[in-house]
Amino acid sequence: MLHALTISRARPPTLCSRYVRTHKYLTERAAGGPLIPNVFSAFNRFPAGAARAALTAVRIALRQFNPAKGIGLANTNLAFFAGRLFALWEADLPYAIRLTESGDVETIGRHDFDGKLGVSMTAHPKVDHRTGETFAFRYGRAPPFLTYFRFDADGGKKPDVPISSLSRPPFLHDFAITEKYALFVETQIGMDVWRSVFRGGSPLRSDPNKVSRIGVIPRYAADGSEMRWFHVAGFNPVHVLNAWDEEDGHRVGMLVPNVTSVDRALERFDLTHAQVEKVRVDLDTGMVYRVPVSTRNVEFGSVNPCYVGRKNRFVYAGIGDPTPKISGVVKLDVGDEMAGWTRRESAVACRMFGPGCFGGEPFFVAKDPGSSEADEDDGYLVTYVHNEINGESRFLVMDTQSPELEIVAAVRLPRRVPYGFHGLFVRESDLRRASGP
Template sequence: MLHALTISRAHPPTLCSRYVKTYKYLTERAAGATLIPNIFSGFNGFPAAAARSILAAARILAGQFDPGNGIGVANTSLAFFDDRLFALGESDLPYAVRLTEDGDIETLGRHDFDGGLALTMTAHPKTDLQTGETFAFRYCPVQPYLTYFRFDAGVGGRKQPDVPIFSLSRPSLIHDFVITKKYAVFVDIQIAMQGPMEMVFGSGSPVGVDPKKTPRVGLIPRYAADDSEMRWFDVIGFNPFHSINAWDEEGGGDVVVLLATNIMSVEHALETSSEHIHGLVEKVRIDLNAGTVSRVPVSTRNLDFGVVNPGYVGRKNRFVYAGVGDPLPKISGVVKLDVGDEMGRGENTVACRMFGSGCFGGEPFFVAKNPKDTNGEEDDGYVVTYVHDEKNGASRFLVMDAQSPELEIVAAVKLPRRIPYGLHGLFLRESDVRRAGRP
């Protein structure tokens, strides 16, 4: 479900909650039942998984469901590029949506960029606001297991040809990535697609944790035409589900700095309860000439959903805003981290706002006061998020001063209902909303 809070000077705030009308949603609503299981749902062992898979196959053969029309629910994140607003889920193509003048949400349809995009796309594309280009990828259970691609800048930006990455030798769950001015950076973590035997003797899920696998960081030139220059570096114990940002280090050499949240105790990553999971934000330095990788923890707190000023995507940033897990996906507060050159080893929190006892929020998002001011301060803006009080049922949308040592709340909107915890959001200015209305 997609939730949109519209705030304008002309009208009172409006909250709208609508399901994205994907093919899966419409078909299953008409059938009155789930037809295709989610790969992340609980399978309770191989017999249950096999039964559900056989039942889904029978429904496909009977013509009740056509997987060629997509199997996703577009409920993971949102992206705005090509003057369109997309609801995204990595198991399908993007779905274009729009906000009406009265704040309602309309689904415009599944979008394949004039036939240029096939199968699926990541829920975490990266847009370089300096060039206007957007970069993305997809992972797949069959070869090529990873495919990288990009979209040109501007309205109607052409999707460039796929770049299959054949050096990924087995299917892996790669949820996120980052870009720099020179590279796209992927992390091949220990969460992978499982084969039939692993499913039989494991949880029954097609996704599982491989304790014998060594995680790797892979870098491919940003404008690569093939994967011939792809380089992989083993990084033991590095399992980020979400990457935050990356940049090319100045001063000579060929060094990339990566910010990401490492999942500690990755063996518990797919469990229903996340009490044993600790998200550790790390600053990773990759020296391509020396072939070395070094890592420094940025904070000892349990953090995830880290974001930066969107204008700094792909270039050096100083500040990160992240949610405090209690445990994740519940977020009990927001911290501001200083990841600059003078950061120490360990705790680099420079501002913090805890929501209070029994209050939990969603992913924070940074909103620049003036995104067109290239000479402005990086943290001149606001941190926004949704917060729910589990004691009295009240929910609010909070606006915090990003430069305040306490992330001072400067505005709050009382909401008529709760916004569910977890997953990702996006801020759009009024001009973006108007432009995103085209089919």
């Protein structure tokens, strides 16, 4: 379900909550119940899990459900590119959606970019605001396990770049771009759906004998053989905050919230601890250097969108207390002048939501994204917050240049917005120019 808050000078704020009308949603709504299991919700142990999988196969054979039309929920993230607003889920194609003038959310439909995008796409595409290009990938259970691709500024899908240097299905939720490269992290976490069916539990598994790798491929690579891998032990980020090219031309930098104990995190999500690390890969020597820039348990971070793919100074993230609940937000100064490449706490501003109050992913909104003179942190941090004690929900707007992330505006919501995954701020001017079907 999408929750859209429309704020306009012309009328009071409008909150709209709608399901994305995916093929899965429409089919199961017509059937009056679930038909296709969500693998991430886990199967029961054998034989119940096997029976559930067999029942799904029978339903497909009886044409009660056509998986070729998509099995996705479109509930992980939102992205605005190619003149459209998309709802994303990494095991399906994007769903184009529209926000009407009244604030309603409408589903336009599944979008395959004129038949050039097949099967699925990551829920974390990267938009380069300077060039207008968008970069993405997909991963799966069959070779090639990873495929990289991009869209030009007009939304034209460019040819796939299959990457054959992975030997087994990975769990690749996110990645990063720089002006020259795209960066992937193959962690110790992998996908094993059949084990989930027959032994129960989540399909995500960690391999303690596996050494994580950072993959670096030229941004405009034409062949997957151009991918280079660099081993780095104990490196298991789920999300990537940003990446950039160093000035010397032969090193790339990256910021990630690294999960410090992946085994515990997969057993119990509330035991997850992620610390932000600054990573540097020397493309000439193959050396990888890492340094923690904050010891806080933070995830669901963002940077100024105008700095995607270039060196940034500030990061904004949610404080896990415990994960996945976010009890506050923090601003990190990870610039070389502050954090450098030494172990140092880089938190420069923080706001806790208060007893019993928890929020969603914070998102940075620049005051003037078109200005080249604006400071990187000249903007607002926005998020939804719910008070579990009195049941009140609010949308907060915080000043990112104030030492305490001062709340400068708040919208009291008529109902709760559930703790979700990711969100997006879209300007009214972009919504007006959004393409139709």
